[in-house]
Amino acid sequence: MQCSIFTSGNMVTAKLSGELDHHSAKSIREQIDCEVEAVQPDKLFLDFKDITFMDSSGIGLVMGRYRLMQLHGGEVIILNPSPSIRKVMRLAGLGRLAKIETSA
């Protein structure tokens, strides 16, 4: 599991890759929170394009970052989840907390 973080102006993008589960979520969470707390961006993009597996730990990760972004009025945007990841996100009703954008 890897996470690369890019900051540009008021936007932070975390590009995730590999398998996202309870074990791998912890270090991802710490890396993202460190950047978000320093930058306080308007938008946090979580790019799921290269995530090959995700269970409900991924939902917990998004919900936690949503709460963190809410503290300073920012929003979370989810990019490029695969069909199986979208299935877990739909079950959780994650679309109510974060915009989900899928590229064609």
Next chain:
Amino acid sequence: MIKIINQFKMELLARSSNESFARAAIAAFISQLDPTVEELSDIKTAVSEAVTNCIVHAYKEQLGYIYITVRILNDNKVSIKIKDKGCGIPDVEKAMEPLYTTAGGERAGLGFAVMESFTDKLTVHSAVGRGTTVIFHKQLQTR
């Protein structure tokens, strides 16, 4: 009548680093049925939830073993049993409610909801102080 065509058992220490191993091992065993990508992903997700529950909840206080039995049954059915000898669940019905969690902050409370929705049948037995057994069944398409 239910017939066992093939079976695989493993026991592993409830370490979070074993979550990916457990689902990969089970997926590899089930691959002999030539499942669809979606079926395999559903099973891996359900397994991951059950194994994570053992680690986060059952063995929160002391480290123990997770016992897994995977059976390939006739008519392309799969049954997976994931058992622990951990703390047990006082109120199974409550634990299975979506969004209910005792783990706090970063857990979504969706483990059982995912298992229920990604498999065809889910059974949970639990006794406080003795442990929890989760069994789920999945019917694969015949191809």
